[in-house]
Amino acid sequence: MKIIGVAASARKNKSTYFLLEQCLNELKKTAETAGTSLEVEAIDLAALRFHGCLACDTCKKGVQCSQQDDFQELIGKLAAADVGGLIVATPVYMGCMSSQAKAFLDRTVLFRRNGFMFKNKLGGVITVGGSRNGGQELTIQAVHAAMMIHDMIIVGDGDHFGGAGWANHPDGYQGDSTGIATAKNLGRRMAEVAALMHG
Numbered sequence: 526m527k528i529i530g531v532a533a534s535a536r537k538n539k540s541t542y543f544l545l546e547q548c549l550n551e552l553k554k555t556a557e558t559a560g561t562s563l564e565v566e567a568i569d570l571a572a573l574r575f576h577g578c579l580a581c582d583t584c585k586k587g588v589q590c591s592q593q594d595d596f597q598e599l600i601g602k603l604a605a606a607d608v609g610g611l612i613v614a615t616p617v618y619m620g621c622m623s624s625q626a627k628a629f630l631d632r633t634v635l636f637r638r639n640g641f642m643f644k645n646k647l648g649g650v651i652t653v654g655g656s657r658n659g660g661q662e663l664t665i666q667a668v669h670a671a672m673m674i675h676d677m678i679i680v681g682d683g684d685h686f687g688g689a690g691w692a693n694h695p696d697g698y699q700g701d702s703t704g705i706a707t708a709k710n711l712g713r714r715m716a717e718v719a720a721l722m723h724g
Contacts, residue, residue, distance in 0.1 A: 526609040526723055527564040528552060528647070528715060529602065533615040533626035537571040540653045540698035544690045544708040545614040548651060551712030561720045564607075568599065570625045577628040584635030588642075596632050603636065609719060610647030611677070612711070616692065617654040617664045630671040637675055647718055648672035649680045649711050651688030653698070661689035680718050682710035 530549050534541035549565040556563035573595035583591040588604055590596060602608075615626035622630075636642040650668040652661040665686040669679050681687055688711045690704030698704070 526562065526719060527566060527605070527607045528610040528612060528719070529608055530565065530567045530612040530614065531629060532567065532569045532571065533613060533623050533629055534571055534653075535623065535625060537569060540690055540692040541614045541616050541651070542567075542569060542571075543698060544651050544653060544688055544704065545612065547705050548612060548614070548649075548688055548708040548712035548715075551709040552716045553712075555713045555716035556720070559716065559720055561716065563716060563719060566602070568602070570629060573598065575628060575632065578631040578634055584638050588635060588639045590632065590635055596629075600635070603633070604642060608646065609723060610649070610680075610715060611643070611672075612649040612651065612715065613668050614651035614653070614688070615664065615668065617652055617660040620660040620663060621667050622652075622664050626668065630668065633671075633675070641676055643672075643675035643677050646675075646677050647680050647715055647722075648675075648677035649687055649715050651690070651708050651711060653690040653692045653704070655691075655693050657691045659691070662686050665689070678718070678722075680711070680714050682707045683714050684710065687711050
């Protein structure tokens, strides 16, 4: 079973990707400790160029999209039978998810239209705000809404909605121990729920 993490920031290797890595590393560590076979893969959207859904309905005819852009690289990865969960990590822009995250989630409609391919897969969210209380929880819930439309199983961090980081922490985002803890807790919970479901 594989859990795919998607960093939906316009910037490469910054706070969003950092927290996603913390989450995925903890997920792997928890799975290994429990003797569970679990793989992880990180996808960085900052390196890709694609737009939102055009509502052209091409995907109603199969697992395909009319737009010949970098999202094409993701279709096969996300449709793979061994994918058991998805973690979306996004910065908070104007009180909600990034345009990259929104475009990504909108384009996943093709999986819904072809037999609800994400149904019963695990879903988790990490957000990074410019301040400690910068819209992280609201943004997590916005991504959760898209996951629920796919009929995914939502996983929190065991205490909150998901991972919530502070990009402008006085010690730098690497020094945001509270945010890092929530991301790690999300990874741990994802591994625990995966083991319960597929153990």
